[in-house]
Amino acid sequence: MTAEQVPQLSMLYKVATGTSQERGYGIALARAIGFPEEVLRDAEEISRSMVERHQSKQKSSEFRKVQRRRKLMLNLDETLRTLENSDMDQDAFQSCRARLRAEFILKMTEIEEEASRESDSETGPRPALTAAFVETGK
Structure with missing residues (x-):
């Protein structure tokens, strides 16, 4: 095979934040x-x-x-029902409810952040790399 007969391959890359939606481009290149x-x-x-x-890990x-979210919500529901049936005055009830709300938001945020960290540790944050392969010549 002469140099003129060898197919030419132009690889075009674009680096962007996030993950690549392109799958199997390495195998496509190997096949090409x-x-x-x-x-x-x-x-x-x-x-x-x-x-x-x-x-499987993601699931x-x-x-x-x-x-964890369900458990947190059930605990909140149970605590609120207990508060409603208590003999607390209105000010104490409002204060307790505000504290519960703040705790709930904090714990829910922790759950979301932990899930995000687990996801990052499984996949590893990486920039997107999109590749387009163009065969030129014969």
């Missing part, structure tokens, strides 16, 4: 430059396995977050 089919099949299987593992993390 003629990697053996066995290598491509292995790469696709490994990629599928990694995606499944990531999705587990999301489930824990939902459970």
Whole structure:
């Protein structure tokens, strides 16, 4: 094969904040430059396995977050019902209710932040890398 016959590949990258929506561009590149089919099949299987593992971790993390939120809401509901049935005067009731509200918001924020940290530790924050592959020549 002469130099003129070798296909040319232009790789265009755009770095942006966030995660890339493009999936499998490394495998697409390997296929475009003629990697053996066995290598491509292995790469696709490994990629599928990694995606499944990531999705499983996300579901587990999301489930824990939902459970903690439900528990927090049930505790708030129970406490508010107890307050309503108490002999507290109106000022004490309002004060207690305001304190409960602040505690609820704080705890809910902690749950959200913890879920966000878990998500970041599983995937790792990384900039998006979008690639476009253009084959030129013959």
